[in-house]
Amino acid sequence: MHVALLANLQKNAPLLPGMSSDMWDDLDSEKTIEAITAALESGGHKVTFLEGDSTLFDNVRRLKPDICFNICEGHFGDSREAQVPAILEMLRIPYTGSQVLTLALTLDKPMTKRVLTYHGLPTPQFQVFERIHEPINDDLVFPLFVKPSREGTGMGISADSVVQNEEQLRTQLRRLFDRYDQPVLAEHFIEGREITVGVVGNLTTPVAWRLPEDEEAPRVSRGLYLLPPLEIDMTRYPDEEGGIYTSRIKTELAHEFHYLCPAPIDDDMLEELNWLTAATFRVTGCQDVARVDFRLDANDGNKPYILEINPLPGLNPEYSDLCIEARAEGWTYEELVNRILNEATERYGL
Numbered sequence: 001m002h003v004a005l006l007a008n009l010q011k012n013a014p015l016l017p018g019m020s021s022d023m024w025d026d027l028d029s030e031k032t033i034e035a036i037t038a039a040l041e042s043g044g045h046k047v048t049f050l051e052g053d054s055t056l057f058d059n060v061r062r063l064k065p066d067i068c069f070n071i072c073e074g075h076f077g078d079s080r081e082a083q084v085p086a087i088l089e090m091l092r093i094p095y096t097g098s099q100v101l102t103l104a105l106t107l108d109k110p111m112t113k114r115v116l117t118y119h120g121l122p123t124p125q126f127q128v129f130e131r132i133h134e135p136i137n138d139d140l141v142f143p144l145f146v147k148p149s150r151e152g153t154g155m156g157i158s159a160d161s162v163v164q165n166e167e168q169l170r171t172q173l174r175r176l177f178d179r180y181d182q183p184v185l186a187e188h189f190i191e192g193r194e195i196t197v198g199v200v201g202n203l204t205t206p207v208a209w210r211l212p213e214d215e216e217a218p219r220v221s222r223g224l225y226l227l228p229p230l231e232i233d234m235t236r237y238p239d240e241e242g243g244i245y246t247s248r249i250k251t252e253l254a255h256e257f258h259y260l261c262p263a264p265i266d267d268d269m270l271e272e273l274n275w276l277t278a279a280t281f282r283v284t285g286c287q288d289v290a291r292v293d294f295r296l297d298a299n300d301g302n303k304p305y306i307l308e309i310n311p312l313p314g315l316n317p318e319y320s321d322l323c324i325e326a327r328a329e330g331w332t333y334e335e336l337v338n339r340i341l342n343e344a345t346e347r348y349g350l
């Protein structure tokens with residue numbers, strides 16, 4: 001097949017006056033594009049890279065690929081990850097991964113948390129602030145974790161994201177409003193281990209509320225392939241990072257990533273995290289691939305809380321969480337990439 005690889009390369013991103021230095025931290029490196037291209041080629045496909053910006057509409061229409069491998073994070077707008085899928089649907093060109101509504105929803109952490117809460121899935125208690133002096137809800141309990149509503153890759157996240165009192169909260173709100181110009185999410189701070197679970201596949205029945213009760217049931221369950229969970233080994237990072245998976249760890253320190261994969265957890269916890277991952281995948285309407293980030297509450301018997309779901313998880317072959325998990329499962333990088341593609345081609349009946 002002819003596959004168009006659609007991404008936003010860091011080096012092609014527009015430079016604007018007064019832009020914050022982390023503005024394009026979530027975009028892809030040439031190395032990742034080269035690796036995905038080689039992987040798809042090893043699957044027997046012809047691959048053409050197209051930048052997912054305003055040139056895409058004409059370029060993809062001219063190219064007429066059989067399918068697009070989409071990993072575009074977008075440049076501007078509060079639903080920027082949904083823009084490329086919207087164009088592709090307008091042009092009726094198939095693509096990998098989640099669709100418009102899911103990508104718009106999951107980029108917005110508070111909206112996602114509202115959907116999770118509606119379905120009774122555990123996510124930290126929260127409040128969204130649109131102004132610095134907005135009153136604090138009575139039921140919101142300090143310490144809080146304060147982050148931008150619609151960013152990723154640790155943008156705006158540092159040890160200062162944990163606030164103990166109102167004064168610290170207001171300082172952090174001011175900082176994030178100035179820098180990211182969007183509503184700020186304040187959540188209950190979950191002290192404890194941090195685990196992320198990757199998943200490849202698609203639900204073959206609408207019932208993913210529970211994974212099979214049967215403990216002997218295979219891990220390939222109802223169309224979803226749950227990868228071994230990865231724990232971020234916080235003990236091996238500088239104390240200044242405050243036990244948080246910060247922007248600095250995700251960018252500057254990405255090459256010396258410290259992790260445990262498979263995470264050392266017991267079978268019950270594994271079952272629970274897998275079930276929560278499948279349920280989150282389902283209620284947010286994900287397709288083909290995703291990764292769910294959890295924190296286990298050390299103050300409440302390691303109760304897992306869902307922080308977010310990433311329907312466009314990083315695919316850097318060396319250090320992206322999903323790629324490490326696939327490796328731990330015995331999949332090569334080529335296998336991971338081609339499985340994602342195959343999930344999409346099957347959906348479209350190509």
Ligand SMILES: Nc1ncnc2c1ncn2[C@@H]1O[C@H](COP(=O)(O)OP(=O)(O)O)[C@@H](O)[C@H]1O
Nearest residue numbers: 145151152153154155187188189190244245293
């Ligand atoms: N409520 C919370 N309690 C404790 N730590 C949190 C909380 N929310 C986020 N974090 C920390 O911040 C990191 C990034 O938050 P996350 O919501 O996953 O955003 P991103 O899109 O940047 O990955 C998490 O991996 C975790 O270390």
Ligand SMILES: [Mg+2]
Nearest residue numbers: 153293307308
């Ligand atoms: Mg995250």
